[in-house]
Amino acid sequence: MKRNSVGIKLYVCVLAVFVVFAVSFMIFQQSREKHYKTDVLDTKLQDYNARMAESLAYAGAVSDKVLDEYVAKHHINGLRVTLTDTKGHVLYDNMRRKYGGMELHADRNEIKDALKYGKGMNISRMSSTMNHYYFYSATYFPKQNIIIRTALPYDNNLLKSLQSDSHYIWFAVIAMLVLVVVLYRFVNRLGTNINKLRIFAERAVNSESLEIEGLAAFPNDELGEIAERIIKIYKRLEHTKKEQDELKRQLTQNMAHELKTPVASILGYMETIAENPDMDADTRMQFVQRCKTQAERLTILLGDISVLNRLDEAPDMIEFKSVDVSSVVSDIESETALMLSDKGMMFRNLIPDGIIVRGNHSLIYSIFRNLTDNAIAYSGRDTVVTLSAEETDAKWIFTFSDNGCGVPTEHLPRIFERFYRVDKGRSRKMGGTGLGLAIVKNAVLLHGGTINAMQTPGGGLSFVFSIMKR
Known part of the structure; x- marks a missing residue:
């Protein structure tokens, strides 16, 4: 590929489109996978909340003893369980026993969403009580008039579980590298054909020889075949043009020869008559008759040439x-x-x-x-x-x-x-x-x-x- 060719432009454009597509796909896939894993984790905590609410309903009362037993029985490492009423007062927290000193939770987003939509979630928020980031999932139970909120610490383990799978990223990178190689090979062949056509065009314009090694063969593809045929057609036309030029030269020589014969005869007879004023009448008439014959032949010849020119140059007329x-x-x-x-x-x-x-x-x-x-x-x-x-x-x-x-x-x-x-x-x-x-x-x-x-x-x-x- 030479110069700022069409092949380079095509290569850059296609590669840019693919890179934009690949990056967009990776961003979309990451977002989609993270959203999916977040929903799975939220569903898991929502299910925990629902089963805890069933246990409280079965016990008939909300008590620390019942809740502690449930949390101990269904232990999840690092899980924090909090119960509040609809006003945001904390009724239970397995991580902290002194509820009276805890601030109202009514302004928490997950609590507000639970009251409004039945459930709420907050992926990462600093807990003012525990001074740590948590993943929160809250559920509102209208019959019991309570909100159960479960939370997992937003640490390395949780972050790792929510991370997207990186295998598809490596797949996209490998696919991109394969595309770069394949596209380069294709564009290089395209550039070779176009460059040969450019050389051909420059030489044709400058009437230079086309018999050069660079135009001898083209890659075995459709464009190469078309380019090769264009050059062959041009060479055939050039050969035909040379033949036509040679034919015209021969015709011109033939016409000059054919015209020269009657003209020379007419001039000869007329000069003889002019140089011999005392020529007898019969001889003079004989010479005049021969001039007339040659003139008639000349007229017929010019007429035939005119007919052929009309057939060659203006058949549509x-x-x-x-x-x-x-x-x-x-x-x-x-x-x-x-x-x-x-x-x-x-x-x-x-x-x-x-x-x-x-x-x-x-x-x-x-x-x-x-x-x-x-x-x-x-x-x-x-x-x-x-x-x-x-x-x-x-x-x-x-x-x-x-x-x-x-x-x-x-x-x-x-x-x-x-x-x-x-x-x-x-x-x-x-x-x-x-x-x-x-x-x-x-x-x-x-x-x-x-x-x-x-x-x-x-x-x-x-x-x-x-x-x-x-």
Whole structure:
């Protein structure tokens, strides 16, 4: 435990609460036990008083002889017996025979309580007659109109008998020592975990290395497990952040490279035109047409990058509404009919009419258009593109396949990566941006679905993807 840590504060607070509880318990127990022993002794003397009153009633008179015989017969070492009337006049005292000279006892607390409540007690009071402290117990007997008071000297023997048992005090002390050790061990482990978390937090804030021996292991308890998982999650996030940074760096390099190619072509053609004012009209028009082609490619590339940025950074801002997928596919089929015809390809649209999903119309269009353009560009001449659909309770599952040349198996896991090309030279020649399939995957995921690419039995490439209905 270091500093004024939470563990030390917890340790002090819990220990203080226990000490207060233990002291309070000992005080209460002492008081309760003393009260109990006092009541037992008072009951014993009250019983003595009652039996003496019965003997006097049986004798029919209050006489020194009867009382002396009773006291002698029921001897208790040191016991003093005193009888008074209701006025406080002493009628008998076994310790002193000259009653006439004794002062009235009406002002004694035990006598007053006996007259008022039937019995009275005084734990420790100096006797003015005997010049000694006594424990008094007095009983009033109305039928005989007398008060019998018995008393025991408040000496070491009586004090010892009224003392509380000290065993529970030793028990409380031992329990306290055990608690101190156990609590210290617990708080020490707690402090160790908290200190490691503090070190972790300081290093995380300062971007320092977390690979230190102090953070290698935690005590085998719940807090240690939580702390260890927090650090593992943080390390995983840091690793993911590094991977994302590396991916962004690669994407930036790829984008710069992809943008540089059409821009360089446009600049080259424009410089040639500017430096050759006497260039014939046909050559100039050819160069202008090539500039237009590169500009269109640049526009498509920037559009694809914009779509991906929107999918990455602001998916919640994309508006969803009911989209007729069947109508979207029909429009794409019409738009690409000429391109399909030029390559001798056929588009087999097997999906039923009226497929309605909740999504973004532009992104749904991008999914099917990019898959179609990809098939036209790379599946080869005289091939067949097939689109089918299967309905489940929660989603539509689409299969987009062709019987073309396909993609080597080792490339399948990476074809959805941005700017990834199976044949880079051929892809650029065909005008591809390298972002089409990345847009397809992100759009499918945004619509609650999944997508996989696989070889088509018999040759070609198949994409199986799903779109949630709602």
